[in-house]
Structure formats: C-alpha cells, structure tokens
Amino acid sequence: MTVLRMLVPVLLGLALWQAVILLWEVPPFILPGPVRVAGTLWDARMLIAQNARVTIVEVMAGIVLGAALGWVSAVLLALSPAARIALRPMLVFSQALPVFALAPILTLWLGYGLASKIAMALLVIYFPITSAFHDALMRTPPESLALARMMGASRWREMWHIRIPAALPGFLTGLKLAAVYAPIGAIIGEWVGASKGLGYLMLLANGRAKTDLMFAALLVLALFTLALHRVVDRGADAILRRREA
C-alpha cells in the first residue's frame, strides 16, 4: 500500500514529462524525455557511479567532521559564558556570508581535490548542528540542574551526565538538517572547481549539450540525498526510542 502510494505520483510525473516531450516535440538537448534519461543512466552507469562515489565520500566526510566540530563548539559555548560572548557573533557572521561566495576562495586555499568540497559541506552544516545542539544544551530543565548541584556535581560532570544526554534530541535534529544540506555544499564546491563528482559531471554534460546525462546525474544525486535523509531520520528516531525503552 505504501509502495503504491509512493509509486503513483512518481509514475504520474514521468507520464506527464513524457507527454510534454511528445506533444510539443521538445528537442532532447533542451529537455530529454524520461525514457531517454533512463537509457543514458544505464549506458553511462560506470561513469556516473565513479563520480557519485566521489560526491558521496565528500558528503559523508563533511557530515562526520561538521557534526564533530558542531558538537564540540556547542558544548564549549554552553560551558563558558566568555566563549558565548566571543564566539556567538562570529558564528552568526559566518552564517551571513553566502557559501557560494566562499567556494572559490576555499578552492584557492584547499585545491581542486576532495578537501575543498568537504570543507564546503562542513561549512554548510556546521551552523545548523551547532545552533540546534547549543539551544538544546541551554534548555536543560532547571530542576534537573538544581538536583545535580545539590548532589555536588562539578560543571563538567553536570554537562557530561545531564546536559549533553538531555540535549541529544537537539543534536539529532541538527544532524537531520545536515543530511539534507551537506550534498548542496559538496555540489557547490564541485561546480566551482573539480575534476570528479556528480556536480562536475553535471556541469560537464551541460556544457556539451548532453542534457540527458545531466538529468541522469541529477537523478542519482536526488536519490542519494533522499536515501541519506531517510537513513539519518530513521537512525535518529531509533536511537531516541531505544535509549528510553
């Protein structure tokens, strides 16, 4: 039933797409039909797979590093009022910079390889994770904190045993957002300068009027992002369910 419910709109969309191509006789270099895209997807599967692997590595590395950095930053900000005063404005300022504008600079500094794309993905997700986790850390129920103080907890132990576990849902919310944003960062990085990856492939295909290849790459990227989002979403919910049951 659920499969059917998902399949119906997909099939409807594909049918509409193919109908537009047939009715208006759109040339394939403007808009290739789904049948043609599917054919290209199969024919170019090795090429697409090779480039997809690069993008997936960039995205995963960006998420892991961004999550780790965001975790540490949020805890430091929550522990130290001085850090909050010094670092919070910088954090907000970093968010005011359009990441698109930073991509060329990162490519200049870190080169055309993986590093600049991982840095882009990291940059895109760092703020949502830090912000969501930090907010949760600052919202520990005051009664729990009073209990910890009466029990003679040090600030660090109170952080480790009460505030961080209580804020886990906030961290996971940030991680769910990261799963959606990280691929955007990696693709921007690849557009600005790369020799591998799905973003690079799309740009290359577009430049050579191979619109069907571009669509095929886009499709793979979208499917990967959806799958990543779902895995992180389910994983986060399972973690929260299991730890309280």
Next chain:
Amino acid sequence: MTAPPGLFVRGVARVGGTRIFGPLDLRAGAGRWTCLLGPSGAGKSTLLRCLAGTAAGVTLEGDAGAADGRALAGRVALMAQSDLLMPWLSVLENVLLGQRLRGQAADRAGARGILARVGLEGFAARKPAALSGGQRQRVALARTLMEDRPVVLLDEPFSALDVATRARMQDLAAGALRGRTVLHVTHDPAEAARLGCRILILSQAGLHEVAAPAGPPPRPPDGPEVLAATGRLTRLLLGGA
C-alpha cells in the same frame, strides 16, 4: 550519615519587588519530621529552595541554614513532585546518579539493597518510561536514600499519586527517612496529619503551628486523632489561616 542538624529560615523572601513569604521565623527540629502546610502561592516551595541553595532570583532578607552553624551544602537532599529521573538511565543508574555526578565509584550493591527496600527488586534494569507514577516516585526515594544525607527536603513528592499509592509511599518514606531532619512541604492536610511530628501552616498571614496528633508517624489514615487533625487543618486552610 552525620548527625542531623535542625533547620531555620528567618526573614522575608522577595522576587524583584514582590514579597513571596515572611517575615517569619521557622525552625525544624533536628532528626524530626516537620510538615509545612499551606495554600498554593504561600511561598512553601521557595522556602525549601532557600534551604537547598537553589533559589535563583530570590532575595532572602534574613538567613536560612542549619542550626549547628555549619553549611548545609552536601548535607541535604531534595525530593520533589516531579521525580526528575533521567529517562535515558536505567532505574539502577538513576539511583547511582549522585555518585556518578561526584565522580565516585558506583556502589551497585548498595543501590540494589536500597531498591529492594523500596520494593523495586527486579526493576533495576528498566528505564523510567516503563514504570508507573508510583514506581517512579519509589525510584526517586531510592535515589534520595542513596545520597544518605542527614537533611531531606520534600516538596509535595506524593501529590501526583492516587490515594492508595500515596498512602503506601507515605508509609515507606516515613520508615526510610526516620531519624533524619525532614522538612516536608505539602498542601494535603491528611498527609500532614499522618506524617508530621510538627505541623506548621504557612499563609499570607504568616506562620503558625498546629498541634500534631499523638503517636509516632506514619499514623493510620483512619485513626480518630488523625481524622480530627485532618478536619482541623482543613478548616484552618478554608479560613485562610
């Protein structure tokens, strides 16, 4: 456990410019169970927090502490209406929370013994979400006992429980906390009549003492003296004592 000290709270408490309670002079006897009864908003919980040292934003124009002159910090435990169990910790780990927070070695055998004492053998590995309200308060009591503090502050810990569960918890707590200095805030006259060695009423008019029924707590809920005291206390609260 060190010898339990008496407690005192003197003065006026304010939040901003608003008076919360006082002026008053409250004393709770060493090693005795004192019930503090009163309507909502009379400042009972604030008074407990002044003693616990967790009254953020409250200015106490006066003094609160232990009658022996030494600091209360490290000698006092609090049990509140909300059980404050950490949902991600098992029952056993919740009982051991204090030791964990102080970086001490966990006395698991001791914690199991206390869990058995509050009737929760076999529940050690469960998470709080799998327990009933009464069972959760038992865990909170076990956690309080594990702290083994000479002074225990109770802030309406049984008020969310159904009548039978509440009566059982009262019996359990009265036995387990005997010999400690207990200051018990409640708005239930029957509870005060069952448990208090002394019964104080705090209201806008101030603090005054009502004679507690004879006999050692926990007194039977249907004893004539307890029923009479319950009625008397209810009448006083009705009159805005």
